[in-house]
Amino acid sequence: MTMAALVLEDGRVFRGDAFGAVGATLGEVVFCTGMTGYQETLTDPSYHRQIVVATAPQIGNTGWNDEDDESRRIWVAGYVVRDPARVPSNWRSRRPLDAALAEQGVVGISGLDTRSLTRHIRELGAMRGGVFSGDALADPDVLVERVLASPRMAGADLAGEVTTDANYVIPAAGERRFRVAALDLGIKTNTPRMMAARGIETHVLPVDATIDDVLAVEPDGVFLANGPGDPATAEGPVALTRSVLERRIPLFGICFGHQILGRALGRGTYKLRYGHRGINIPVIDVASGRVAITAQNHGFALEGEPGERFDTPFGAARISHYCPNDGCVEGVRALDVPAFSVQYHPEAAAGPHDAAPLFDEFVGLMEDGRGDGSAEKS
Structure with missing residues (x-):
C-alpha cells in the first residue's frame, strides 16, 4: 500500500492509504452524509474544488457504471473514505471505484477514521485541506504551508x-x-x-x-x-x-x-x-x-x-x-x-x-x- 495523509489547515493530520490517483490535491474539506449514491456525488459539479469525506464507513460496494454520472467528469478535488470495498458487486458495475478515480486523476485516501474527521469539521467548521500520497508526501510542516497557500471557498467564482x-x-x-x-x-x-x-x-x-x-x-x-x-x-x-x-x-x-x-x-x-x-x-x-x-x-x-x-x-x-x-x-x-x-x-x-x-x-x-x-x- 502507498501511504497517504490528509492535512488540514489547522495542522491536524490524518494518515491512511492512497486511494485512486497518487499525488497531491488541495480543496475545502467537507463531509457528505449519504449512505449511497457516491457516483452521483463525485460527478456533481457543485463539489468542484472540494475534498469530500464519506461518512458512511464502507464505500465502493457497487463499483462504477457507465450510466449514473451526473456530468461529463468527476468534479471533486479529492475523496476520503474509511473502508473501500475490495471487490465491487453489482450487475451494472464496469470498474471499481478506485479505478474510476485513478483514471480521472482524482487523489484520494482510505483507511482513516472518518468519524473523528467528521466530528472535527463539525466542531471547527469546513476548512482547507490537502491529500498527499507517494512522492508528494513530505514533511508535514511543508504540507500545511501548501494548504494555507490554497484559495478559500469564500469569494471563489467557480x-x-x-x-x-x-x-x-x-x-x-x-x-x-x-x-x-x-x-x-x-x-x-x-x-x-x-x-x-x-x-x-x-x-x-x-x-x-x-x-x-x-x-x-x-x-x-x-x-x-x-x-x-x-x-x-x-x-x-x-x-x-x-x-x-x-x-x-x-x-x-x-x-x-x-x-x-x-x-x-x-x-x-x-x-x-x-x-x-x-x-x-x-x-x-x-x-x-x-x-x-x-x-x-x-x-x-x-x-x-x-x-x-x-x-x-x-x-x-x-x-x-x-x-x-x-x-x-x-x-x-x-x-x-x-x-x-x-x-x-x-x-x-x-x-x-x-x-x-x-x-x-x-x-x-x-x-x-x-x-x-x-x-x-x-
Whole structure:
C-alpha cells in the first residue's frame, strides 16, 4: 500500500492509504452524509474544488457504471473514505471505484477514521485541506504551508469553470409542451431528464448568457441550476435573473440558483459553518408544515427567517422553507412575479423523491403564464 495523509489547515493530520490517483490535491474539506449514491456525488459539479469525506464507513460496494454520472467528469478535488470495498458487486458495475478515480486523476485516501474527521469539521467548521500520497508526501510542516497557500471557498467564482462551452438542447420525452432556458451553473444530468418527462424541451445555456440569449430561446420559463462557489461572486447570473423577473417570465431555481434568485431579490448570502451535504436532510414548508427529506449540497445560505415576508424591487416575497436542524433558509417565493426557488435538489440524484413535485409546480407557473395571453410555442 502507498501511504497517504490528509492535512488540514489547522495542522491536524490524518494518515491512511492512497486511494485512486497518487499525488497531491488541495480543496475545502467537507463531509457528505449519504449512505449511497457516491457516483452521483463525485460527478456533481457543485463539489468542484472540494475534498469530500464519506461518512458512511464502507464505500465502493457497487463499483462504477457507465450510466449514473451526473456530468461529463468527476468534479471533486479529492475523496476520503474509511473502508473501500475490495471487490465491487453489482450487475451494472464496469470498474471499481478506485479505478474510476485513478483514471480521472482524482487523489484520494482510505483507511482513516472518518468519524473523528467528521466530528472535527463539525466542531471547527469546513476548512482547507490537502491529500498527499507517494512522492508528494513530505514533511508535514511543508504540507500545511501548501494548504494555507490554497484559495478559500469564500469569494471563489467557480461556476464558469464547470459550465457548458456552448448551448445544447435536451428534447422533451414525447410531445413538447414547454420550452425552458436553463442557466448552467453546474447543472446535473437528471435535471433536464426530470423536465423532459414533463414535456419540457430544455435549452441549456452557459453561465455568461445574456437576457438576449435567453429571449432568443423564446422560453416559457427559466431555470437556474445548482453549482459551486460563492454566490456573492455571481454578478452576471444575478443581473440576468433580475432581467427575467422584470419580464415576468416564470422562473425556478435550485441550490446555487436559489441563492442567485435570493440575491436578485435583494437578500444577502453567507457561508455556513460546515454546510448541508447528503441525501437525508429535512426541510419544512412554512405554509403547509409538511416535512420533506431532501438531497442537498451547499456551503452558503440565504439570509432570512422562516416565514419572513420582505419587500423586493419586484414586489413582495416570502421565505417559504427552512431546515429544522439549524433554521437555515431552504426556499424563497416571490409573491408578485412568477418565481420561486429551493436550496435543495428536487432532481435527487442520488436521493429521496419527496421534492420531485416542485417540477410540476414549475409547470404550473408556465401554464399560468400562457393563461395571461402568451402564445404556445410551436
